[in-house]
Amino acid sequence: MKIKIKRFHPHFEPPSIDMEYEVDNAPTLLDALLQIKRQKDRTLTFDYMCRSGVCGSCAVRVEGKEVLACQHIPKDGEYIEPLSVVDVIRDLSVRLEDALVTLGSSKAYPLDMQKVAMNEEDERLIERQSDCILCSGCLSSCPVYESNEAFLGPFALSRVWRYVADKREQAKKEHIDAVVQNGIWDCTLCGNCTQVCPQGIDPKNDIVMLQSKAVQFGYQNPNLGGFGSFGLEF
Amino acid sequence: MFDIVIVGGGGAALVAAIEAATLGKSVLVLSKHYPTQSQTSMAQGGINAALYPPDSCDSHIQDTLKAGVGLAKEAIVQEVCRAAPKAIEWLDSIGMPFSRKGEAIAQRRLGGATYPRACYAQDYTGLKLLHTLYDNAVKLGVALRSRTFLLNIIEEDGVCKGVSVLDMARGKVEQILAKAVILATGGYAKMYGALSTNGFGSFGEGVAAAMRAGAKLSDLEFVQFHPTALKKSSILISEAARGAGARLIDQEGQEIGGELWTRDRLSRAIFEAMEEGREIFLDMRHLGKEFIEKNLPQERKLALLYEGVDPLKEPVPIRPVAHYTMGGIDVDENMQSSIQGLYAVGECTNAKLHGANRLGGNSLLELVVLGKKAAQSAAQMEQAPQQKLFERTKIDTNFIKAVFALPNQIDFWERQEFLSKIMYHNCGIVREEMRLKGVLSVVRQHQKELAFMGVRDKSPLMNKELINFLEYGNMVELAEAVLVGAIQRTESRGAHFRADYPQRDDKKFLAHTMIWKENGVLCADFKPV
Structure with missing residues (x-):
């Protein structure tokens, strides 16, 4: 061969x-x-x-x-x-240093963990995301990161969702605040990351989850505001 | 200058870094791979803590002491086992995603444990622990510098001043000075090459560097062999499989060993059966698809990939291979080595927690409890070393230059494969004087031949062959020390089994094997416990 x-x-x-x-x-x-x-x-x-x-x-x-x-x-x-x-x-x-920087800038770490009871179902919400091995495969497949290196990228965003979805984490809004710039709204949801993940993690879905959480906190998807000059609300 | 420099990127290093940063110390973590690419990621089974009755800290202590066969130190065992429930609570508070049973942290039973005591996260306990620690280190802004290979400890008059390292990407030798150094460089079980569960990292450069700097090492001959690794690839099948009821059988279907025998006893039974020409399999078919997919997904994936065997349908061929090194840098109760300001923690040490045989689930516990302690001790060092170019750094700079000029008449990789093989067969699960001495003479020959080896890749830039060669150099140096310990300990105890001295001898050997170098010469002695 x-x-x-x-x-x-x-x-x-x-x-x-x-x-x-x-x-x-x-x-x-x-x-x-x-x-x-x-x-x-x-x-x-x-x-x-x-x-x-x-x-x-x-x-x-x-x-x-x-x-x-x-x-x-x-x-x-x-x-x-x-x-x-x-x-x-x-x-x-x-060199993975620049890729790993996204973990810090997206605050992909616990912010305010409190002692609350977790059951098997709560655990399952973060099980898959916490299987991540940081191989950077998803980032390499990401067309958005390719054109904009400030983009936070799939593995960091999945890890942010892992903390937002964690029942013990209380500072959920602070997590969302950290990913609205160059983050969740910039993703085109192409799904390359999901396809290549060796651990079966679905960053695309995690980003969609972060988007809906952001909407709950009062953020709007800027990509849907393009008709603002018509004075129309959708 | 940093207050504390930590060498290593695994769990022990990151716990120490988090604790040092929390204490307000400036800290730098140096690792040869990126931090999450370390051996800790491979730990599957769990982390021990007596959380719920009828289990108790006393029972955890008793089990640990029993497995240690006289060489585990009661004070440290007490301290670590009693701190275990708090360690779990701490991990839970910083985000560790432990598996749950109802609302409680779930536990499973590993070999040698009286009760189910190992907290776990599916079969990814080490991976998830390591990444939780990494996230917290990132949060604290800990300085992490990867692809930095430890060459030597810079020591003057018995005091540690820093380390000399090779910046792998540039191929340059540097000295990094600090008030205190913590080694968390892992064990040396990859000395057994392809016959080891360990990844391509555990060559013991921290242990070897400490020895070169004059630090004392102890109990190096105690190497744990894991009974159940995949036969072709030596990839570990977690003890959790046996804990859940998987059985060991030979090709005739005859069962080997008993339920939850300790690792040493079972490894020996399998090794002896294999020496008789029998083949041994781990049969987990009866555990069922649902159980295996939920609890042992990694194992199934790896058995399919490397053995072409589906554990759901067929028994999996296995053999015992090197897994963990109980011995290492001798440290006191504050994790300080015999060199002032040089601390060590994790598998690279002998903190005398495991003694002659480690219980599954105790090493992740060790790195959490003693990792914090190492940082607390190192934080006491206030004396900054003088800013100068140390002699050690000059020597190491010249040494790396010289390696590129070595003649390459002997291929180190062939030598390494050969040495690993004879270490496994003669200084492995079953040992005997003449054969140990035979290997020792081969090792000494290899040491003489190093000057005729060298690297074919002459580029300074990210030269992985150079790193492989340096790792081999450390391996040859440490193998000698392991063999000397194994030869001198003319008894059988825990993981050290001598076919010519099958009995335990407490009169002579209720003692730690101390090994050190004086002017380049290896010295050995026994120190009663």
Whole structure:
């Protein structure tokens, strides 16, 4: 089986080339990459840690779609690239600092947790969102983030919903206040993020939930106000 | 300059960082991967705390001491077990999404526990704990610097001044000074290579760096083997599966072990059965689809991916592999190592909580309770080191340059695979003097050969082969210490089983194995408990 990998090194000319490698007997793409590195090319650079889909370090794009290398079964002829929209350091290894900044700017953390009784149903409301492994696959797939780096992006917004939906959290309005600028109204609801999430999280739906919560707090969807000059209310 | 520098990005590091920041200290967290990409994410089973009767802190203490076979220190066990309910309350208060049963935090029973005592979040306990801690660290504005690889501890006259690190993205050596350093760098169970449940990170660089700086290490030979890992990939199947009634059987369907035997005993039974040529499987078919999908979804996914086996339909082939290292940097009751100002917490230490064998669910507890304590102790250090370029940093800068010039006549990766394999078979579940000595001579040979190895990738930029090589260097250094401990302890206790000395010997060995380096020479002694 052959796979093609997009290589990148900023000091080389040209910095980016495609290279094809023969691999055999690799149950996952990560196994294939490790095999290439050990047996054929020690310069091939990529990130990995747990090999079981929980650490979130090995996200790459295969045929343009974000996957975890350790969970993807490689097929002949596939094209492997680094995540898009984030800076590539070398080959498949990317800088995630700028992506992770969105967690701080969206206040994707607990603000005012109180001791309140939670039951199994309450727990289920945040179960899926708290499965997130921060692999950044969703961000890489996001066309809004691609054109506007100030956009808070899917994983941060899903995590904000995880705290808004948490029964213990009291400062729900403060959470909403933090995501109305460059956040929930900028999403086009294309659903790419939902499609690529290796954990089955649905950021698109979480963003819709945040939108309706925002409306409850008196915010209006600015995209629906376009007819204001006609003096019409919809 | 920061008050406290924490090395490591897992649960122990983040708890310490949160506590230090809460105490008003300036703190920097250095990690080789991004913080949520650490070993803590892989913990599945749970975190122990006696929350509801008939369980009690006393029972938790007794179970922990019993599993520790004389090497767990009663004072620390008391302290941690009694702090456990408060630790759970704290985690709940900062957003940890524990699974519930009715309105109570749900608990399940893990091996060696008298009662169901492990609080969990589906089979993602470690993942959710780690991300909850990360969110809180972000909230507090803790400085997090990733892709920074620890090289050495900067030490002068027995006092820690900071660390020297490799900035991986640029390939530059730097020194980072601080009033106190906390190592939370994890264990060294990846020394067993493919025969370890651990991710590609647990090579023990913190333990090795502490040893090079002159710190004492203890009880390194106590390595826990987990009885149930997937046979081909060594990926862990949580003890929760057995806790729920999954059975271990051989190819004839004959059952192995008893219900909730401790990990050491069961691993040995499976290892011995496999040495006889039998194949061992974990059978969870009778648990039913609903139960497995609700409680063990990760395990099912991974068994399908790596073994091509659906646990709903077939027994899953397993084998015991290295899982956790009880030994590590020897610390006092304040989490300080034998070097002043150098603290350590989590799997990289031996805080004497686990003794000769760790109970499932006690390590996540350790990192919460003792992570806070490490930060509180480190916060007492007020003496800022002198701002100068330390000799250690100069040596390390030259060392990294020299590594690029090494001749590459021997492939370190081949050596590493070989060493891991012989460590598993000879310094693993069952040990014996001649074979341990054989491995020790191989390790010493490897140490001599390091100068003929090196890296083929010559780029300074994000050079992962260089990191792999440095990890191998640490592994070779630590393997020697593990082997010396295993050879000298001529008895069987907990996870350390000597086929030639199958009995426990309290007269000689109710003692901690102390290991340290003096002028580059490894020294060993026993210190009675």
